[in-house]
Amino acid sequence: xxxxxxxxxxxxxxxxxxxxxxxxxxxxxxxxxxxxxxxxxxxxxxxxxxxxxxxxxxxxxxxxxxxxxxxxxxxxxxxxxxxxxxxxxxxxxxxxxxxxxxxxxxxxxxxxxxxxxxxxxxxxxxxxxxxxxxxxxxxxxxxxxxxxxxxxxxxxxxx
Numbered sequence: 001x002x003x004x005x006x007x008x009x010x011x012x013x014x015x016x017x018x019x020x021x022x023x024x025x026x027x028x029x030x031x032x033x034x035x036x037x038x039x040x041x042x043x044x045x046x047x048x049x050x051x052x053x054x055x056x057x058x059x060x061x062x063x064x065x066x067x068x069x070x071x072x073x074x075x076x077x078x079x080x081x082x083x084x085x086x087x088x089x090x091x092x093x094x095x096x097x098x099x100x101x102x103x104x105x106x107x108x109x110x111x112x113x114x115x116x117x118x119x120x121x122x123x124x125x126x127x128x129x130x131x132x133x134x135x136x137x138x139x140x141x142x143x144x145x146x147x148x149x150x151x152x153x154x155x156x157x158x159x
């Protein structure tokens with residue numbers, strides 16, 4: 001699961017439940033294909049030893065989490081969730097595991113775009129979200145993933 005409070009919170013946005021805006025009122029900063037390209041680049045930038053193990057995983061881009069996902073995760077706003085992993089983590093699979101549908105990583109475009117002030121921040125947040133959700137595929141917990149994210153950000157901005 002990838003939830004995150006944006007750096008700059010628009011006033012009132014999280015004060016009450018919010019439905020996703022209609023498509024006309026929330027224009028993405030990236031066309032869908034360009035955003036999907038950012039996601040693909042983030043996956044391609046993962047270390048080879050991890051990419052080799054990413055089998056039977058579908059990576060999707062959607063605008064927002066579904067109402068069911070929001071309800072299941074007790075989210076008040078569709079902007080709270082940047083990504084989500086659905087599946088059985090690699091470290092939890094036994095000999096019984098096989099002939100199953102792919103695990104799924106979903107990256108939510110509009111919450112990421114809304115939380116970021118610049119295209120560079122969007123690129124970085126997509127990368128962070130992909131790392132986080134792929135980390136769940138490998139069985140990492142939230143605390144471990146937060147540590148990985150801090151290290152990635154430190155390397156990205158060494159100042």
